[in-house]
Amino acid sequence: MHDATPLIATIVGGLVLAFIFGAIANRLRLPVLAGYLVAGVVAGPFTPGYVADAGIAQELADLGVILLMFGVGLHFSLKDLLSVKAISIPGAAVQMGVATGLGMLLGWWLDWPLAQGFVFGLALSVASTVVLLRAMEERRLLDSDRGRIAVGWLIVEDLAMVLALVLLPAIGGFLGSEKGGAAPSMGELFETVAWTVGKVVVFVALMLIVGKRVIPWTLQAVSATGSRELFRLAVLAMALGVAFGAAHLFDVSFELGAFFAGMMMGESKLSQQAAEETLPLRDAFAVLFFVSIGMLFNPHILVEHPWIVLAACLIIIVGKSAAAFVIVRAFGRPVKTALTIATSLAQIGEFSFILAALGVSVGLISEQARDVILAAAIVSILVNPLLFVALDRWIAKHDADAPEPHPAATGGHTVLVGFGRVGRRVFAELRAAGARVLVIETDEDAVRALRDSGDADVVIGNAAAALVLAEANLAGARALIVAVPDPFEAGQVVRAARQLRADLPIVARAHSQECMDHLAGLGASEVIYGEQELAHSLFEASRGDRAPVAGSGH
Secondary structure, three states, rough: OOOOHHHHHHHHHHHHHHHHHHHHHHHOOOOOHHHHHHHHHHOOOOOOOOOOOOOHHHHHHHHHHHHHHHHHHHOOHHHHHHHOHHHHHHHHHHHHHHHHHHHHHHHHHHOOOHHHHHHHHHHHHOOOOOHHHHHHHHHOOOHHHHHHHHHHHHHHHHHHHHOOOOOHHOOOHHHHHOOOOOOOHHHHHHHHHHHOOOOHHHHHHHHHHHHHHHHHHHHHHHHHOOOHHHHHHHHHHHHHHHHHHEEEEEOOOOHHHHHHHHHHHHHOHHHHHHHHHHHHHHHHHHHHHHHHHHOOOHHHHHHHHHHHHHHHHHHHHHHHHHHHHHHHHHHOOOOHHHHHHHHOOOOOOOOHHHHHHHHHHOOOOOHHHHHHHHHHHHHHHHHHHHHHHHHHHHHHHOOOOOOOOOOOOOOOOEEEEOHHHHHHHHHHHHHHHHOOOEEOOOOOHHHHHHHHHOOOEEOOOOOOOOOHHHHOOHHHHHEEEEOOOOOHHHHHHHHHHHHOOOOOOOOEEEHHHHHHHHHHHHHEEEEEEHHHHHHHHHHHHOOOOOOOOOOOOO
C-alpha cells in the first residue's frame, strides 16, 4: 500500500521531517532552513531508513519555486523592472562571468577538461531564487530599491541560464563532450541562439499585450461571482498554467513564466487578495524545496574531496559576492545596497542542479563535479541566513545611510503599525482625538492612499527592523499600537520595540487566547482580544447599556 502512494508518502514524510528538524533548529537558535535541509538528508538515499521519492520531491520543489516567483511578480511592475535595468543587466553579466572564470580556474588547477571547468563555474554563478526571495521577504525588502535590484539581477540570471540550458547540448562537441557529437558550425550555433531568444521575446510580448489585459479581466470576472473558492482556484490556475505553458511552448523557465503571470495579475486591484490566497501553498512548497535539496546531498563528498568543496564554497560566498559588491558600488549605490546584493547572491540552488544534471547527461562534467556543486550549494544555503544576520547587525550599527527620524516623529506621537481594516479605524479614532500619528506600513496601495490624503506621515518598511523603528523615533513616542493581524509578525514587532524601549506602552491585537499569551509574553503592555471585546459589546448592547451607533439599525 505504501509503495503505491509515493506522492503522499513524499509530501507527508517531507513535511513531518521538516517540522521536526526545523523545530530543533529553531530551538538551537539556528536558521530553520538548516532543519529543512537536514530533513532532506535524512529522507534521501544516502542515509539509512526512510527514503522519499527524489523525482516527486523535485517536482514538488518546482511548484514551490513557481508559486514563489508568482508572488514576487504580484508585487512587481514592468516599471519597477525597467528602473533597475541599468545596473541589473551589466551587473548580473559581469558577476556571472567572474564566477564562471573562478570556476574554470579551479578546474584548471585540478586538471579538469576545459568543458568541465566552464560548466562547473557557470553552475556556481547563479543564485537560488527561493533562498534569495525568502531572505528579501523576511526583511520586507522586495519593495525597496535593494529588493528591486536583487529581483532584476535574478531575472537576468534566469534568462542567461535558459539560454545556457538550450545551448549546452548543441555545443557539447565544441566544448569537448564525448556525448555531444560533432561541433556545430557558427551558422548552426547562431540559429540556435536566435531561435531561443526569439521564443523568449515572443513570450514576453504575448504577456505584455494579451496577458496584461486577459489576466486582470479574468480575475475581476471571477471575483464578481462572489465565490472565494473559485477565486482562489482561478489564481492558482493562472499562475501554474502560465508557468507550464511558458516552459513547454516557449522553452522559458517555469520561474520566469510564473513571474510574468504574477506581474500581469498585479495590474488588477485584486492583486493583494490574490497574494494572500496563495501564501499558504507558497510557504508549504517552499519547505519541500529545501527538503528536496537535502535529498540530493551525498555526505561522502565531504570526506572524499573536502578541499574541492571548500574551494567551491569560497568562490560562491567570497568570490561571487565580492564581484557583486564592487559592481554595485561602481554604479554609485550605497554600501548598504552593495552589501545586501552581495549577501543575497552568496549561494546557489535550483538552476545549478539542473545545469549540473544536464552537464553529466551530455558528458560535459563528471559525477564528482556534480556532487561538489551539490555540496557547495548545501553549505552556501546554510551559511546565507547567518550572513544576513551579520549584515542586519552591521547595518544597525554602522550604516552611514541610516535614516534620520521622520520629521513628524518629534516626540509625543503615537506609532501605528499596520493600515489595514483595523488600522484604518484606529487611525481615524486617534486623529479624531487630536493625536499625532505616524504609520508604519509596507503595502504600496495603503501607503499611496495615506500620502494622497495628506492626513498622515508614513514610514515604509518592516516595523520589526531597527532602522525602521529608528526612523519612527520610537524612543520619543507616546505609545505603539500594533494593528497587524498576523500574530507572528506582530510578535516580532512587539519584541523589537520592547528591546528598544522598556517603558513604552505597547498595545496589540489578537484573535485567540493563545495569541494574547504569546504577545504578552513578548512584552505587550495590553493585548486586545477581538472576539472577547465583540462579545462584551454585544452583551452590553443587549442590556441597553450602550447608546445606538450609526448603522445599527435603530
